[in-house]
Amino acid sequence: MIRLHFVKYQTRRNLPPRYILFLERDLETRVIVSDRAYIRNLSYNELRVVMTEKEDNALKLEWDLNTGCYATVFKAANSENQVHDCFKSVISLMQNKRFHVVDIIFPHNTLGIPLQTHVNALLYELKGLRDSVDQVNVINRSKKQPTRHNYIKVVRLFITSDEYCAFENEYASSNRRNDGSGPVCQMTDKCAFPFMVEVVGSKPNVKDVMKTVMQDMSSIEAILKFTIKIKHRxxxxxxxKLKKMQSxxxxxxxxxxxxxxxxxxVTCEGKKSLIDKAKEELExxxxxxxxxxxxxxxxxxxxYITSEDTWRGDVRHFSYAKGKATLQLETSANVEMLANCIESEINKIHQLASSEVVPPKKFQxxxxxxxxxxxxxxxxxxCFLSNDKSKIIIKASKYEQAQQAKYMVEVNLGMVQQGGGRRNRKFASPDEIGPGPVASQSSSSEVTIRGGINFKTREGILVYVYSTGIGNLKVDTLVNAANRDLMHGGGIAYHISSAAGYALDKECDDYVQLNGPLSVGTCCSTTAGNLPYKSIIHAVGPMWHSYQHDRKQHCLDDLKKTIFSALEEAGSHKFRSIAIPSISSGIFGVPKELCAKQYFRAVVEYSRSSPSSSVREIHFIDKDxxxxxxxxxxxxKEFGYKGQQM
Incomplete structure (x- = not known):
């Protein structure tokens, strides 16, 4: 009796995706997002799509001698629907031509909408193709017809270094499957699939078979590249070392x-075995x-600003001396990409508005x-401390935000008093500023209301909530979210002051000089100037940062008092309707959800305490x-029922 001994030989190889005719279903189509710097690594392609703003949407397939692949140009999308249409066309072309790989290249600043939207749309369209193939195969199997394949195996999106860095930071946290099993897509610079080759058979034959297989595969094995930065010394x-390797x-x-x-x-190019050895030698x-x-x-x-960014995980230690920042990196870090990422972050920091406060001693x-x-x-x-802890640095996207934050810091540290400085303010004369905007007789019908709903209190006061601006509302009076000195330098107060004109500013100035600054929670009335209202009620809401941690409830009580005071002021003038913006929710810093609750409390309390008031309509408005x-x-939630649509 002769017993044959079966043996198994295995080897791993990286094969270019264009030689893969069909992959098992559990591998799916791979979506790879990569830095455009790595496109030079690719020595094989089947289809290349360049996104541009100049061409039309017609896919013109041509053979590109320089890249050795089919190429086409496609107009960059500027809406989510166009993104889906773009990928649907590319996927249809690939499936019909039986292409397995596509490289989609995004030039700088041609992404009209976020990259994450592109990735999500691509995954959606790929899933649609897979589902349609499954449906066709169900029918084909019943008719004993050939199985249809999903030929698309790899889609690579190439973006600029800045966009790649931002994508890696923003997408990493959400890049998980719904079941938490793994990432939705890969972010990598790899250009080929690793494959296991296995030959099983009788011992006399298996070595020869494996040798033949390896010879056949050697001509198509992927050529890989890697770049490494060497210590200059x-x-x-x-x-x-490299020359000895080559010899x-x-x-x-x-x-x-x-x-x-x-x-x-140093850039090395070769097959995986050589690349692995070069990496080992140069490490x-x-x-x-x-x-x-x-x-x-x-x-x-x-x-401070990048403390939660993913690239920080590649840095072991930071130090600073004599005008230079030094970053000690993990050995696995990509030095070139990391340097580009940091320079991009520094450029973003330079674009921020900045202000500084030199605080008093013992403030820390x-x-x-x-x-x-x-x-x-x-x-x-x-908001953060300088490296030597001598000053507080403030960075913000807008100059006004930085200045307001600086003022808040100074008030909180007792460096300045809230209010003051009104008497030295100078107004331009009406001749200097010219006439303000004048509302037409029919302007009240031209107001744009978006998504409005209304409620009714038990006493019958109608409460409206809708999104709109400050002009041409169908109300008797408009509330201004003012500061104590009625200096309308920012926010909605600035817009009201600009629209109302010189008369309102002059009357505010006269009021403060005669009566002094208003207290938080109080209000006063002035002319509406060029605005189409009978009056403007200036109400002073609280600033969240002006209250110590254990007195935040007092801040909320003062906000309710502010709204209640404005309603009382409107009632004292026999006004029937009043419009109130979102007081204290902006630069005054009261959390918005807490603001909304105080608005409700003030309305209900006023309605109960003044059932016969002339005020029958309260309009809460906000452009946001x-x-x-x-x-x-x-x-x-507080009224206990769903509001009616306006």
């Missing part, structure tokens, strides 16, 4: 090396440090609380749809 020694290799299997001596960059010479020239405030801002005990309150006012405001929706939902 050890550059010559690293070059000697030991056969002519048929040679590592190609490109050197940039100025930047100390000990790899540069693991980035030195960038920057001022000390930029360095501090970089550390209260700084953490102050810092939280400043940053909670509005998204995009950063988000704030408007929040007030509507709060009122629906």
């Amino acid at each position: 050890e550059f010559e020694q690293a070059m000697k 030991d290799q056969s002519k048929e299997n040679q590592l190609v090396v490109t050197v940039d001596k100025k930047m100390f960059l 000990k010479y790899k540069e693991t440090e980035i030195c960038l020239e920057m001022n000390e405030d930029d360095y501090t801002a970089l550390l 005990d209260q700084f953490s609380t102050l810092q939280s309150e400043i940053e909670d006012v509005e998204q995009g405001i950063f 749809r988000g704030m408007c929706n929040l007030v509507q939902k709060t009122f629906e």
